Amino acid sequence: MVxxxxxxxxxxxxxxxxxxxxxxxxxxxxxxxGTGKSTVISWDIHEIVQxxxxxxxxxxxxxxxxxxxxxxxxxxxxxEALGYKLDRDFYVGRRPAPSKLFDRPIQGPLSYDHFIIFRxxxxxxxxxxxxxxxxxxxxxVDGFIGDEALLFNKEKLDADLSATNRGNGQYFGKNPKxxxxxxxxxxxxxxxxxxxxxxxxxxxxxGIDLNQRQNELIAAQVRFxxxxxxxxxxxxxxxQVVKLMLEVRYFPSAATKGTFYSEANAFDNIQNxxxxxLLDQRRFMTDFTFMIEIMNxxxxxxxxxxxPKLHQARHVVEADNDDYILGLExxxxxxxxxxxxxxxxxxxxxxxxxxxxxxxxxSVLTLGQKHEDVREYRLLKGMYVKHPQMxxxxxxxxxxxxxxxxxxxxxxxxxxxxxxxxxxxxxxxxNETFIKVLQSRGWRITRANLGRVxxxxxxxxxxxxxxxxxxxxxxxxxxxxxNTKDVVQAMLLAPVGQDSKGNxxxxxxxxxxxSFPQEHATxxxxxxxxxxxxxxxxxxxxxxxxxxxxxx
Numbered sequence: 001m002v003x004x005x006x007x008x009x010x011x012x013x014x015x016x017x018x019x020x021x022x023x024x025x026x027x028x029x030x031x032x033x034g035t036g037k038s039t040v041i042s043w044d045i046h047e048i049v050q051x052x053x054x055x056x057x058x059x060x061x062x063x064x065x066x067x068x069x070x071x072x073x074x075x076x077x078x079x080e081a082l083g084y085k086l087d088r089d090f091y092v093g094r095r096p097a098p099s100k101l102f103d104r105p106i107q108g109p110l111s112y113d114h115f116i117i118f119r120x121x122x123x124x125x126x127x128x129x130x131x132x133x134x135x136x137x138x139x140x141v142d143g144f145i146g147d148e149a150l151l152f153n154k155e156k157l158d159a160d161l162s163a164t165n166r167g168n169g170q171y172f173g174k175n176p177k178x179x180x181x182x183x184x185x186x187x188x189x190x191x192x193x194x195x196x197x198x199x200x201x202x203x204x205x206x207g208i209d210l211n212q213r214q215n216e217l218i219a220a221q222v223r224f225x226x227x228x229x230x231x232x233x234x235x236x237x238x239x240q241v242v243k244l245m246l247e248v249r250y251f252p253s254a255a256t257k258g259t260f261y262s263e264a265n266a267f268d269n270i271q272n273x274x275x276x277x278l279l280d281q282r283r284f285m286t287d288f289t290f291m292i293e294i295m296n297x298x299x300x301x302x303x304x305x306x307x308p309k310l311h312q313a314r315h316v317v318e319a320d321n322d323d324y325i326l327g328l329e330x331x332x333x334x335x336x337x338x339x340x341x342x343x344x345x346x347x348x349x350x351x352x353x354x355x356x357x358x359x360x361x362x363s364v365l366t367l368g369q370k371h372e373d374v375r376e377y378r379l380l381k382g383m384y385v386k387h388p389q390m391x392x393x394x395x396x397x398x399x400x401x402x403x404x405x406x407x408x409x410x411x412x413x414x415x416x417x418x419x420x421x422x423x424x425x426x427x428x429x430x431n432e433t434f435i436k437v438l439q440s441r442g443w444r445i446t447r448a449n450l451g452r453v454x455x456x457x458x459x460x461x462x463x464x465x466x467x468x469x470x471x472x473x474x475x476x477x478x479x480x481x482x483n484t485k486d487v488v489q490a491m492l493l494a495p496v497g498q499d500s501k502g503n504x505x506x507x508x509x510x511x512x513x514x515s516f517p518q519e520h521a522t523x524x525x526x527x528x529x530x531x532x533x534x535x536x537x538x539x540x541x542x543x544x545x546x547x548x549x550x551x552x
Contacts (some may be wrong), residue, residue, distance in 0.1 A: 012272060017039055017250050020444055024115035024252050024260040027182040027197040028149075032296030032537040034266035034273055037147070037184045041071075042078025044145055045124065052172050054121035057103045058144035060161060062481070063320035064128040066327075067340055069335045071147040072126070090118045093330045094426045106171060107140050109380035114326075125533040129156045140167035142178055149183040150186055150193030151481065153318070154293065175230055176256070188298050197275065197298070201252040211298060212265055217244040218295045221267045225282050259361075265296035277518070289517045306460060306494040306506045309467035316488055319345035319480045323420040338404045349369065351446070352380070352402065353410035355530035356394075358418045358430045359511075362386050362518040363394050366487055366527040377475040377535045379528070384486035391430050395437035411528040413450060450533060456505045459529045460496070462536045490524040532549045 013035050018029060027044075031037050048057060059075070061067035070101060076086055084090060094104040095112040103121030116124040125141065141164050146152060163346065165179050174177040185328060203210045220240040227233040252258035266281070281294050292296040317394055317489060321344040328334045340346045346369065353368045364384040370377055381401070385394045402408075416422075419431035426433060435445050454462075469476055479488055495507040510521035 012036055012269045014262060014268045017221050019043055021252055023176040023256045023261045025180050025257040026259040027265060028259065029184045030187055031264040032186060033267055033293050035264045035269050036437065037077045037215060038074035041075055041145060041147060041184060045079065046082050047121045048177060049118050051076060052122060052175055054106045055125050055142040055172055056107055058125045058127050058141050058161065060127045060144050060146045063130040063318055063327050063363065064322040065320040066148060067126050067128060068325060078156050090116055091469055092116050106168065128322055129153055130320055130322065138194055139164045140517045141165055142168055142172055143180040146183045149185040149187040149196055154195045187292055187298060191290060199259055205372060213247060217248065218245050225278050231538055256505050263296060266294045306496040307463050307467065307491045308385055309464055310491055315477055316481050317477045319343055340405060341404050343380060343480065343483065348406040351407060353411040353413065353529035353534065355413035355524045356415045357526045358391060358415050360387060362523055364400060364523045364527055365394055366524060366531060368531050369520060375475055376478050379477065379479045379484050379531065381480060381483035391433045392437050395434045398442040399438060409446065410438055410443050411446045411448050413534055414449050416453065419460055448534065450530065457503045460504045462532050464537045467534045485522045486519040487528060489520050491528060493520055494522050494525045
């Protein structure tokens, strides 16, 4: 047993539910921001260290970038809060000196480069699914823990990692955690990560509509936050919130070796966060963001929207440069300052194509590259600035992120509608301002004249054709899972409608709603349309009404 500093622990309600759910073989925790996921991950590690000495586990992420920049720092902080000390009770990425008298795992690795080792020989491999789970191949591990599981590719998880969760029953067979799978995530969005929500289906078999129950509780909690007087708030708390909270009961799917699925939001941690934190987040966040990020409400997508052929499983891909990231050798300062060298889909010898949409509330930029050898058009990144930041701020942010690009050539898909307007307090138009900042930072600009951009009916047609991928001669669009998250979300939420003449149109009312996050409104989708027109010229050319509108 590892002896650590004695501390007094205090768990919130969802944490208590989790740690007291005994004999669970699988844990799926869908918890929003501020609920204490990191504490529970650290607690799982603590229990494993205390009860399964010399066992070997896996901490898995969608990429090494995710594991090293998001999971590892919070996990280390959580362990130190439990009384462990880095470089005393455990080491990360290196083997302890022989004088430290650390035990070895029963089936430990030859190299500790991607390994956490504890004094009693308990170890945790750091594994990336993007690398095909290669770090775990050939191993017999005793279970795994996954953070931000909504980003996981379920097929890769099953094929590359689950098969290694085997053996060692003679040592740990009586421990209920042995060969356990414990996944933590924020709320999945779009069709990404929906398999995690399917883990809750056993509640339906018990007659519980978990989604409806959570929506009713969240609505009451929001009414409590939005109340204008203490009297009103007290009434809502007593008559609505408490009653609905008493109906919340999470339980494992079986008495032993069952799944324990639970959801939680920041309201469940109010005793630690304080009411003022929730009031501040409600005031500063848009309604849409607050409901998903803080209240953990399941977001919706638009059925049959403007991009019905967009499927995340096919079009959204992992693209982290693990070789570069691992080369930083756990330098948390460098890992927290990302640039294009961390992106495997950004080819430094190729020009970058950029499409912009300038606006008063938000200005957005999406970046792409043609990869001729694989006939793929990669959407590398979506960037934006909000008022009071201006066009020049967005241009500087682009230059900073891509400062290490060898070929500094930018193919500019201009915002012809608004981009030629004068920038306030400047003799230059918005497009010219953007170009001049890039030129001052050493970039050569090629202006791709798309002419008069076709209307929504043609853009809808181009999107259908490009995303459907039936023509092998056409470029396949692929979106960077991490860097274009807002772009993809905006596309999933873009509704389709008809104008007064019965023509297909993109409904853009989200751009006028104060409560809607503008990075998820339709601004980004207009820039994606420009990219698809750029690579889907032949689609437009086959439409006689628009044959003269596109010139590249």
